[in-house]
Amino acid sequence: MIRLDNITLTFPDGDTRITAVNNVTLTGHPGTVTGITGPSGSGKSSLLAVAATLIRPDAGQLLIDDVDATRLTAGEATEMRRDKIGIVFQQSNLIPSLTAREQLAVMNELGAAHSRRNRRSVAERAGMLLDAVGLADQADKRPHQLSGGQRQRVNIARALMNDPSVLLIDEPTSALDQERGASIIELILRLTDELNTSTLLVTHDLVHLPRMHGVVTLVDGKIVDSLPTAATAGPRTAQS
Template sequence: MITLDNVTLTYPDGASRLVAVDGVSLTARPGTVTGITGPSGSGKSSLLAIAATLIRPDSGRVMIGDTDASALDAAEATALRRERIGIVFQQSNLIASLTAREQLEVMDHLGGRRSGRRDTAARRARALELLEAVGLAGQADKRPSQLSGGQMQRINIARALMHDPEVLLVDEPTSALDQERGAEIIALIGRLTRERGTATMLVTHDLSHLDALEQSIRVVDGRIAERTTADPAAVSAGAPGHTHRAEPVGSRIAV
C-alpha cells in the first residue's frame, strides 16, 4: 500500500514559489489501480514523482507500507525504489542492443539482486515468466527495432515488475499508442495489478480508460477536485460500474 498524507510541493518562481501539489492525501491499496487525471500543468506528474520518492515534498508524508519514504536520505530512497517500487515511464527507453529478455535481466542485475551462475538462471527464468505474463513469450529474443510500440510498452511494464514491487507507478502509458492498443495496455496493467497485488497509481490524460480502473482522482491546480470510485466486481468483469462523487476544488480526499 502507498499513502500520500497531506503532501505539498512548491518550486521557486522568481521571488515567490509556485505550488505544484497542495495538501493532497491519497491512498492506493494492493490489487487496485488508482488513476490520476487532470489538465496539463495540474500537478499530476509532480504527484507521481513524489510517490516514486524522486522528489521530496515540502511537507507531508509518503508511506510505502509502514516506511516513511519522505524521511529517507537519497541513498535510502534509491534502495527503496530498487526493492519496493516499480516505475513505468511514458517512454519505454529500451536499450537498442538488448533483446526483450535482456531488457528485464539487466534491471535485475543493476539492482544487485542476483549474481553467480545459479542466480543468472533464476534471473532468466523470472524474465521469461514476466514476458509470458505480458503476452510476449514468443518475442523474448527480439530487439526493439523488431517490435511494435505496443510490444515495447509491454516490455516496459514487465521490466518494472522484475523485482516484484509492492507499488507500481505508471506515467501516461498510452500516450504514443492508438485507442485500441492503449485500451489493451490499460487492461494489462489492471490484470497484472490484481494478479500480483501491487498498489498501482497511473497518470493518464485519456478519460476513456477510467471505467477500467478501481478508482481515479482529478487534479486541478495541485489539489484533488473530484474522485470516481468503481464497483470492484464490475472492474474485474470489464463492465462499467462507477459511482461518481464530485468534491469542490481544494478539498483533500483519501481514496
C-alpha cells in the first residue's frame, strides 16, 4: 500500500516559494488503480515524484508498506525504489541497443545483491512479463522495431520486473491513439489486479477514468475532488 499523508511540496521562485503540492492526502490500495487528473500545472507530476521518492516533500509522510520514506537517507530511498516501486514514465526511455527481453533483464543489474546468481530466475520472469503484456513473440526486437504501443508495453513490463508493491504511471496514453490507449489502460488494470500492486496513474485522458477504482482531481496543488468510480467493487476509495 502507498499513502501520502498531508504532503506539501514547494519550489524556490526568486525570493519566494511556489507551492506545487498543497497538503495532499491520498491512499493507493493493493489491487487498485487510482487515477490522478487535473489541468496542466496542477501538481500531478510533482505528486508522483514525491510518491516515487525522487523528491523529498517539505512536510507530510510518504508511507510505502508502512515505511515512512521521508525519513530515509538518499541511499535507502534508492533501495526502496529498486525493491518496492515500479515507475512508468511518459516516455518509454528504452535503451536503443537492447532487445525487449534485455530491457527487462537489465533491471536485475541495478545494484541488487547477487544479481549474477539470479540470472536464470530473471530470464524466466522477463519471459513471463513479456507474455503477460502480449509481447512474447517480440522479445528479441529492439525499440526501433516496435510500435509506440508495444514500446509502452515493454515500459510497463520493465517497471514490474522487480515485483514492486507500488506502481506509479505518468501519462501512459499521451502518445497513443484512442484504441491503443484503451488497450494500455486495460493492461494496467489487469496486471494491477493479477499482481496486487497499488497503482497511481496520472492522466489527462478523462475517457479512461470511469474504469479506475478511484479518481482524485488536483487544481493548484490541492485535491478538489475525490471519488470512487464505477470500477470500485468494495469500500476502498482513493482518499481516506
